[in-house]
Structure formats: C-alpha cells, structure tokens
Amino acid sequence: MPDHATIGHVHLRVSDLDRAISFYRDILGFEVTQKFGNQAAFLSAGGYHHHIGLNTWESRGGSAPPPGHTGLYHAAFLYPDRQSLATVLKRIVAAGIPLDGAADHGVSEAVYLRDPDDNGVEIYRDRPAADWPKDPEGNLRMVNDHLDLTALLNEAP
Numbered sequence: 169m170p171d172h173a174t175i176g177h178v179h180l181r182v183s184d185l186d187r188a189i190s191f192y193r194d195i196l197g198f199e200v201t202q203k204f205g206n207q208a209a210f211l212s213a214g215g216y217h218h219h220i221g222l223n224t225w226e227s228r229g230g231s232a233p234p235p236g237h238t239g240l241y242h243a244a245f246l247y248p249d250r251q252s253l254a255t256v257l258k259r260i261v262a263a264g265i266p267l268d269g270a271a272d273h274g275v276s277e278a279v280y281l282r283d284p285d286d287n288g289v290e291i292y293r294d295r296p297a298a299d300w301p302k303d304p305e306g307n308l309r310m311v312n313d314h315l316d317l318t319a320l321l322n323e324a325p
Contacts, residue, residue: 178243179221180287183230185209187284188222195259196245196291219245232286242280242288253277253293254324260291261321270315274301275308277315 182188189209192198198211201218207225210218220243233239247253257279260267268280268288278292303309 177219177221178240179223180240180243180283180285181227181230182222182224182285183227184284185222185224185228191283192220192222195256195263195265196289197256197259227285240287242290244278244290244292247291247293250277250293250320251323251325253279253291254320254322256291257317258321258324267317270317272311272313272315274311274313277320279315279317279320 180188185206185208189200189203189211192211193200198213198220201210201212203209208221208223211220211222212218247256260279260281265281268282270279271277274295276292276294278290281289281291283289301309301311
C-alpha cells in the first residue's frame, strides 16, 4: 500500500434513508452531495465527492444485525481539532443520542455512539504525532484512558 493511501468512503445499508441522512448531516455535520430519490444518498466533508454512501437497495425497513454476528464494528470519522469534535458532541448530546463510550487513546480522543440503524460510529480527533505516548524504547504506546466529556464539551462554541 502506498504511504499516502487513505480510506475513501464507507457505504452503509440503512432502513430509512431520510432518517440516516438527518443523522449524518444534522448531527455529525456532513453535507449531502447527491441523492437518488429515496434509494441512496452520498455525503461528504470539505467538498470531496463522498465519504459516506447510504442506500436502501436491500435494506428498506430492515432491522440491524443481532449482537454477536459479524459485520461493521464502527466507522470512524476524524475531525480536524478538539473544538470541532466538541461541537459535534454538543449536537449529539442535544439530540439525546446515547453514547456507547468515550476514551483518551493517547494518540487521539474518541467518542462512540450508534447511528439510527445501530451501526457503530466513532468520532475522534488526533493529537499531533509529537505528543503520542511512547514506551521507553520509543515505540508507540496507545492507551484506553478516561476521556473527560465535560471538559471536551466546554470547548464547544
């Protein structure tokens, strides 16, 4: 894989397209770039053609897979800074969406929740690489520490 390769997009089957669009647009802050009737939509950040594809082609009115089965664990969305992450978290809290958890991983700060179709979602921000925790030999040492959500929310405008 080339050094500068990235993950381009995630495409999700959803049961209700408008409900899914509302979550990804109104809560997480993505923009709709294209919509195909009530069957599919594409959303992005920063003018890219799409980071998220949503469709009901095989899932309209369907239910989420039961726990304990294979499938998507979560899609992670990287926000550019702590204030941007705080702003999205503030919208999540205001909408009454429950959180699955939150963690300070040393390299990043992450908040976990579920979309309306029960897909796992991680919203996070990276710390500068110079601040990443290292072991005595200089190897990366990620952690799973408590993230102070009150302090994070206090950074939202």
